[in-house]
Amino acid sequence: MANVSVAAEWQLLYNRYYRKPEIYQMRWKHVDLSRNKVACASFGGPIAVIRDDSKIVQLYAESALRKLRIFNSAGVLLSETVWKHPGGRLIGMSWSDDQTLISIVQDGTIYRYNIHAELIQPNVTMGKECFEQNVVECVFWGNGVVCLTEGGQLFCISDFKTMKPYKLADVPGLTEDDMLQPSCLAVREPQYTMSGNVEVLVAVGDEIYVVDEDEAQSIRFDEPGGEDSEMGNDDYGGSLIGPVQKMIVSPNGKFLTLFTHDGRIVVVGMESKQIAIDYSCESALPPQQMAWCGMDSVLLYWDEDLMMVGPLGDPVHYFYDEPVILIPECDGVRILSNTSLEFLQRVPDSTESIFKIGSTSPAALLYDALDHFDRRSAKADENLRLIRSSLSEAVESCIDAAGHEFDVTRQRALLRAASYGQAFSSNFQRDRVQETCRTLRVLNAVRDPDIGIPLSIQQYKLLTPVVLISRLINAHSHLLALRISEYLGMNKEVVIMHWACAKITASPSTPDTHLLEILLDKLQLCRGISYAAVATHADNCGRRKLAAMLVEHEPRSTKQVPLLLSIGEEDTALVKATESGDTDLVYLVIFHIWQKRPPLEFFAMIQGRVLARDLFVAYARCHKQEFLKDFFLSTGQIHEVAFLLWKESWDMGKNPMASKGSPLHGPRIKLIEKASNLFSQTKEHTFESKAAEEHAKLLRIQHELEASTKQAIFVDSSINDTIRTCIVLRNNRAAAKVKSEFKVSDKRWYWLKTFALATIKDWEALEKFSKERRPPTGFRPFVEACIDADEKAEALKYIPKLSDLVERGEAYARIGMAKEAADAAAQANDGGELLERFRKTFSQNAIFDTLKMPFQGA
């Protein structure tokens, strides 16, 4: 059967099968891993190669200058650059999670490269101590690094985004007095530790210390309780492991693998401190590399020998006649050699159930059935009938196994088996096949050697499509990224945006208009894309004109306006902000210009723009009055200045410091007079000018009155009130003086005086006043003043003198003389309207009283 050949390639480690398919034949030429320092990114990322300056190597036909070369996982050269940094030997090099190559040299300087071998500025350093003491070793994890100095101190950067180095606690025995050398280091990533901070494991002598920022604690491990391991060596009295030559932490941070001085491999739990595996190797020589393969086994690599140790059973050996590098992944290990890249992983359960020799699982039978079906053998039907009950399970297995395959023919065969089975199965989630097909298409596309990202399905799910796409665009595979995001129904904005920015960077010599056309063509593919962001990039690339053209297309004014400001297009910014109707944006522009330009220029700019001007005035009124005066003066709005001065005079009056009768009245009056003068300069404001003049005069008179009466009750009252106060104080001369001074009309005078006299209840004077001459207002003021003061008898003196009968009737009604009111109303010639109204008012109040009655008891 065809299946046999598949399983023949598997190795058995105790009861688990492992397989090691070759993914790529490396495309590179003349790369010898043993001569180089190599950094391989996880998740099928790029490979950085640079000649190892700690080794003496023979140069062939090559330059003596060292070159940093970056390849994809298939060995296709992506970029290269000459390495000529000072700072001593290159100590460590690794890819961070966002695919930045971090390289640390002896003096602690960190050089960062992107995937295009471009140096990312600025260079960072691990700190002064590293510079003085030299870095001897560093251990990386996805997003950080720990460095060991010659002086035995540890420094850490726990986040490559912030690049802030800090010192970890001193390790006992590593201080300068003891001069011990640590035998090895390992790092537990922050995401797996209790504290959330990174923990460094340092083996010094017999001890292993866990070091963090605050302290270094030694840890001890126990042998498995009671169980006397065959492989165990009891020389150290059980709990002691002794000096450790090499150690690594498992991918989930829960286990620690140690290679001891006597050639034992020990796996211990970090929390439980229990020993899970203890196995003696033939050699006490430490392996060159050690790696976890998923969570199930540990790989050790010596020259030509790769050994895999599991919890139980004999280890598996693979032999290589060339150097290899182990690249741990979440679900296995990639093995890179000079000529090929292989992926070592545990055979997935579904695959095993189908291809294991002699397997009779439903999935295996289904796969077999398809084979028969293709050969038109009736046995296909027989097979199907056998597995009828577990058909959906079989289909599921086939789909799953297909997902795990790197080989496209086998993917296809498995998927065909799945869909064949699906046809006979009624209760199966049909979109599972589709979904896997979709995922596989994406995976196959990125696995193509030219792209060279050999992701397994598990890695892909862990990485997420979003990150995959961002990696693709980082590597400038925009078209593929676009197709994938389209295919997966994701937002294309990220891709197009990145493309546009990269395009601008990459075409410094293309003319603006031409480049704009190219960009717009693609930007229009995506609705709601931020033109402003692209424009910002163009501006940063020194293409201000292009930026201006691009920002024109930005529909969101909130993004457009700030950008226009930053590229110096203030006029356009003001226009756009005004058009948007968003006053906040207009303010943004105003403040920007205000800050940058001299006042006169600023005034000229906003004077012509109504909204900007009005908003500025509103703001300045509240906060910058002096500046506002300057504005009005420079733009010839004299009357506005006058209003401001006038307002100031009131503010001054409100000021508690300006107590009554103090010399502050002088300045107040001056301000008002100045305002009056300013008003008089324009034709339109003669009224205001006169009013201000009168106001000044009034203040002066009030001032004098306060001085003469020694009562601070005049200032800031109106002319009417001043007169009234005079009358109330029985100072008729003063009242008459104010009256004539301001030419108070007779009508107003009569109303004023009658009410004032009524207030002080001087009925005699009131009567005298009424008889002085025939009042120009009629007798109404007298009647109303008396009624208001609730003096019926006084009111009756004047009511009969009212000439209007309706008025007279109403007046009677108001003092409750219904009969007289009715008489007057009857005489009035208005068709009984008044009479009707009286009836209503008199009855209405009675209604409510009767209404409320019944509810009082309820």
Place this chain on the structure above:
Amino acid sequence: MAQIPNLENAPLNLKSIREKSQRELVNLLKDIRGTKCLVIDPKLSGSVSLIIQTSTLKELGLELRHLSEEPVQTECTKVVYLVRSQLSFMRHIASHIHNDISKAIQRDYYVFFVPRRSVACEKILEQEKVHNLVTVKEFPLYMVPLDEDVISFELDLSEKDCLVDGDVSSLWHVAKAIHELEFSFGVIPKVRAKGKGSVRVADILNRMQVEEPVNTNDVGRPEVDTLILLDREVDMVTPMCTQLTYEGLLNEFLHISNGAVEVDSSVMGSQQEGKKMKVPLNSSDKLFKETRDLNFEVVVQVLRQKATTMKEDYTEINSTQTVSELKDFVKKLNSLPEMTRHIHLAQHLTTFTSKQSFLSQLDMEQTLVEAESYDICFEYIEELIHKQEPLTKVLRLLVLFSITNSGLPKKQFDYIRTELLHSYGFEHVVALNNLEKAGLLKKQEFKSNWQTVKRTLKLIVEDTDTSRPVDIAYVYSGYAPLSIRLVQQAIHSGWRPIEDILKLLPGPHLETKRSGFPSSPSVDSLHGASNGVADGRRSVILVVFIGGVTFAEISALRFLASKEGMAYDLIIATTKIVNGAALIETFMDKQG
């Protein structure tokens, strides 16, 4: 009864809008751990009280304070300012912080801007050197549902800002609020606008749809069919008249604010003298829902009738025997508190309405609106000034006078202004100047066209039977509000037939159709077939008043909506509920 209205029967799901605001506020406050002092600007606190109960706020561990110039007295180390983005508040906040610094009190400060942060405000904080001490956040409260069919944007100063200061921030706010509504209820397809501000809002709204499109696929068929935008400036006559509906009169005399009036408890028949009490007024009160829109005269009759029936029931109860009859009676008793409440309020109102001066004022308003006896009006106003009646009352009539005559002849204009300044004080020159800038009180330059408008739109309706109204004129006992006449036209026939009249009124007009996101035509036609009354709900027309609306106008609109043959529900949105006095007061800068 709660002050927060029950919104169950709203034509649109306004409840969800209120709940969203509620959630946002609570989340903002919850983000700050521990006890804190919430300092809220007084006007805003009224609006907030319409979306969340004070008790709920207190449960979040808050001390509540009103923002003023005085430093905040609290033990809390966290002070949260919840303020509208007004420049003057920034000064207060800065001075509070400076005060704390001088006393070496350490506190965390948060400023939550409503509805959004503003560059100008933050500029002031920067200049006062406190910006780095405060955490700035936003509480996007763009609107508050006042009742089932009324939304307020809570922009008190909108009219004055636009007309006097040229600060049109409120227009953006209005557009934003409508756009927010569109996110919930779909893009409104038809727009009719009259007035400068309205046309601008329509324009900004279109821009917003381009910048942040409402995806029609997300919201389905638009629930609002037409948007009618109207500037208050177009009709300043109506608010200057005294409203004669029950709710309108309550507002004129007792100032309804945030859906409640505050009266002396003695008014409501309580024994405690001198104490104030709040009476909530919204449609959760069945009796109020029934009477609020009626002419006050009729309300008195209705109340009398109800009381009489009740009285009869009450006397009959002695003779009833069966349990079911008793049950019925008890059910009726449930409405008793409502009855007493409104009888008290109505009686209180009559103490104002029966005054001679009130009646003559109404007469005068009618005369002013008819605008046929210039001298009588002028003398009446002159006498009001001489009597030194309250300034707002005088200005209200004066504005009415000026508008209907399109200004006063120069000589009289100057005379009246001088009399005003002499009588009330020179500080009021600012108010006069503001009114002049706004065109509300001005020199006559050309002949008034009010007569034409009045005649063509039939604004004066003789023989109005207020108890069985056939026309909206009942709300002002004979004067049909110009604004509502325009809305009436906009609903029934659009602007075209009255374009000539529109040209006589201030500001441009506009009538457009909008579409949402270009969706596939097949979907459109599918919906087109089921247009109109699809799911038993009527289409909605949103009427937006920029610069304020009066209760009487709202009543008139409700009357329109209830008329036979009306195919739409109306929702009214406004920058603020106003009346003449409130409008005039916004123009009277506190200068003196």
